[in-house]
Amino acid sequence: MNKFTIHKGLVAPMDRENVDTDAIIPKQFLKSIRKTGFGQNLFDEWRYLDAGYPGQDPASRKPNPDFVLNQPRYAGASIMLARKNFGCGSSREHAPWALDQYGFRAIIAPSYADIFFNNSFKNGMLPIVLTEAQVDQLFSEALAFPGYQLTIDLERQVIMKPQGEEIAFDVQAFRKYCLINGFDDIGLTLRHADKIKAFEAQRLAQKPWLAHTMRA
Structure with a gap:
């Protein structure tokens, strides 16, 4: 898997609590275990106004203009800002596959479902836990400033804001070792x-x- 050392990316704010894995990648897209092709159906029922099914041409779909990832200011986002209990629901590993294949390298939230949290590390994606107050502040800044970016330094275990302020985060040593080395x-x-x-x-x-x- 890809190494994670330092990543700078645009932030997309997913302002919902208890986002479950069926919302992240709906059940009809779970027929493959090839670990490819899931990104186009990430948050399918929220991203599109029409019903989704495997094999569709994304260009033929009807995007939901109100959904955060369809808004032009968040195009190309690679860091997701989320609320508590992200990744709850069923234990499908397809959820981190879809997020990774869409282009996300990291998620920042107050808490995660345990299985999703573990699966994220195993697939090269960094789930960062911050306090609700810290996450609230990041939401305020991401919504207020178009093009809001953060830099994540895994070696130093800090998130760097555009103005230079740093936020420290914890990560288990073995998981950090695996991400930095791409194992x-x-x-x-x-x-x-x-x-x-x-x-x-x-x-x-x-x-x-x-x-x-x-x-x-």
Whole structure:
């Protein structure tokens, strides 16, 4: 997965509490496990006025002009500002897939559903927890200033505002290590590829009949 070190991006304010995973990526789009193609249906029922189904041409859809991500001032946003309990509902990993594929690298909120929170880290996206007062202030600034951007420095664990003020945030050390180095679960395992190959070679030398079983 992509490394996360320092990211500067436009902020999109999602001013709703308890945004669930069925809103993030509706159930009819969960038929694929290829981890591609979900971004175009992010928040599908909120982004569009017509009913969505797999295989549609996005250009043929009817966008909802009142939805935040359809407003020109938030085009290209890569940091989402959200309210408490973001990502609640079912445990579908497609939710962080869709957010990532749409272009979001980080989310800032007072709290998250546990499974969504864990899945975000595993897919290269940084969910930052701040206090409700801090999030309220960021909402006020993002709404007041078109083009509002933040810089997130994961190594230093700070969010930098345009005027230079910094907001510190916590992140678990192992999750930070994985994001900075771009390691998902498979990547973590492949760090030991040489040891795995050596073990398999030794095992086959001791139990050669397993080679036939493995090929079958």
